[in-house]
Amino acid sequence: MPNTKTAPAKSKKAAPKKQASAGEGNSQLDKFFTDCLKDIYWAEKQLTKVLPKMQKAATTDELKAAIEEHLAQTEEHVSRLEQVFEMVGKKAQAKKCEAMDGIIKEGTSIVEETQQGSMTRDVGIIMAAQKVEHYEIATYGSLVTLAKTMGLEDAAEILNQTLEEEKETDAGLTDIAEYNINWEAEQEGDSEDSSEEEEEE
Numbered sequence: 001m002p003n004t005k006t007a008p009a010k011s012k013k014a015a016p017k018k019q020a021s022a023g024e025g026n027s028q029l030d031k032f033f034t035d036c037l038k039d040i041y042w043a044e045k046q047l048t049k050v051l052p053k054m055q056k057a058a059t060t061d062e063l064k065a066a067i068e069e070h071l072a073q074t075e076e077h078v079s080r081l082e083q084v085f086e087m088v089g090k091k092a093q094a095k096k097c098e099a100m101d102g103i104i105k106e107g108t109s110i111v112e113e114t115q116q117g118s119m120t121r122d123v124g125i126i127m128a129a130q131k132v133e134h135y136e137i138a139t140y141g142s143l144v145t146l147a148k149t150m151g152l153e154d155a156a157e158i159l160n161q162t163l164e165e166e167k168e169t170d171a172g173l174t175d176i177a178e179y180n181i182n183w184e185a186e187q188e189g190d191s192e193d194s195s196e197e198e199e200e201e
């Protein structure tokens with residue numbers, strides 16, 4: 001991940017005032033920027049397939065509603081990325097993001113390992129969803145900074161809209177967990193199917 005914030009103060013030049021032509025070149029940084037777009041494009045598209053499954057698996061209506069809302073946002077994130085690809089004169093292309101693939105696999109196994117209808121399952125889904133959000137926040141945060149550095153102000157603005165939504169989703173998930181679900185899961189006590197627990201040992 002590019003960490004432009006640590007650049008020495010001396011090199012912090014004002015972004016050049018260029019628009020559509022910026023980022024269209026083939027410098028190393030242009031290619032890197034496009035690769036990062038392809039990576040998060042794959043991740044967002046993948047999430048549009050995974051989120052309905054997570055929503056179905058969730059126990060509480062509260063979490064189901066939060067996932068549904070974020071699914072609608074995710075579809076918008078996909079089309080925003082397509083706009084950014086267009087702005088930099090590149091074809092919208094997805095490239096498998098191994099990190100997101102791993103986070104999604106972890107989320108899927110959490111569902112498999114928790115009981116249907118349990119609050120513990122919601123705790124697990126929230127944790128997996130927050131890992132997704134944090135990965136996206138890191139990616140979009142870097143992309144916004146990079147776009148600004150490259151003089152792609154319009155692209156930076158679009159990417160920033162998504163960044164803000166990811167942050168809101170993350171905060172919303174924290175609220176759901178802290179005000180209700182974590183506590184209820186704590187009250188849930190033993191697994192209903194204790195034989196399954198014994199088998200694990």
Ligand SMILES: [Fe+2]
Pocket residue numbers: 044073074077136162166
């Ligand atoms: Fe997203």
